[in-house]
Amino acid sequence: MTNASDPRAPLLVAEGVRKVYRSGEVSVLALDDLDLTVRAGELVAVMGPSGSGKTTLLNCLSGLDDIDGGRVLVGGRDLFAMSDHERTEHRARTMGFVFQSYNLIPVFSAVENVELPLLLVGTDPAEARERALEMLGRVGLGERAAHRPNQMSGGEQQRVTVARALVARPAIVWADEPTGNLDTAMAVQIMDLLRELNRTDGQTIVLVTHDPAIGASAGRLIRMRDGRLVEDAPTGVPAPGGGGGGAPAARPAG
Template structure:
């Protein structure tokens, strides 16, 4: 391992300091994040919980660079997101981050494989390699037999697995998951959570996950709680693996 690689491994994957986010509508200002600090190490699975309006989704959007911030600093994988141009930040996000949303956000006219390979094609991966990696990732999430199916031919749980495969196919440094079980029944939600925990445990995938579900929060190894745009608790939890 080179000196640069050693230095990269020794620092946190995510380091956010003094992050502030204000939404403005005319003369009205709403402070969504208040001088927030958060560090996430490589390989962590971190849950974010809090009441509606506490800033959970805003936190994910700001830490991933989807939203701008009004003050503070966010480094992901050693790079300061808001020192980059918009184009640089978009490219960094495509290469270093994966996203799993409650609404799936799959392209309806694309097959499962086509949806999963899209991030690779957008970053210049040759089509044949992109398809092979997409099919391998779908196999990894238990959908090797559904690669040619379109989203409307899949159950909600299967669609979310396609979304997870798409988030992981570029081997991102971090996956941001915003209410990934919110549109699923309890059985499918359990399967999706088991998959995310397995990917974290067996492959060391770093995941930051927003949820409103206390049952999901209790099973995560680290749980951050928010209120009124601030972190009010940060707890390491002991729980059975499974």
């Protein structure tokens, strides 16, 4: 599934989402009646202090974690009205993930890591290999396709994870602190790559970051505190196809 041709079409709609973590008799409200809309082609940064709910937000909106209330629609389909199997398959076909810890399979080469999401959804192996090599070329690693993760730098490994996230042409990519384990120069390269893919392909990306410079470089910046959205504003960075960020004007969101 690819992004809708209309760059302003709602791709993700979250309504009244609640998430509670429980440990014995202790309950922690991680997401508090949260509403959010992300449109196709947006690059959205999520910021907030530690414990504000940023990673929980990504996990719940992607269906990796269950929710305790509300609903989440991706591409018009309610994630939590699906069975676990249906949700897993929907996620595999419509979403890509970039994690801080890379999560590459160490015994696989770069191209084998990148082609894996395609093979899991039944893509012909020859086509999967061709698309994986093409995507590695796009992220500047065409000559490193046969290398294993331990033969690559941290920045190169993160480029492999970006290629893996994008190879199935997902509707939306979730990135949780994608530059957190990188030095400043490598972090700049990864963010330049994500912005380029957003600008040239209209790839929808929602990323969590603690870096104000990264937040300011997205088209739209969301701030969280105590499980709620407290600010949602465009940054002034043009969205693909022209126009500003996803939110029409700076506003409180809680």
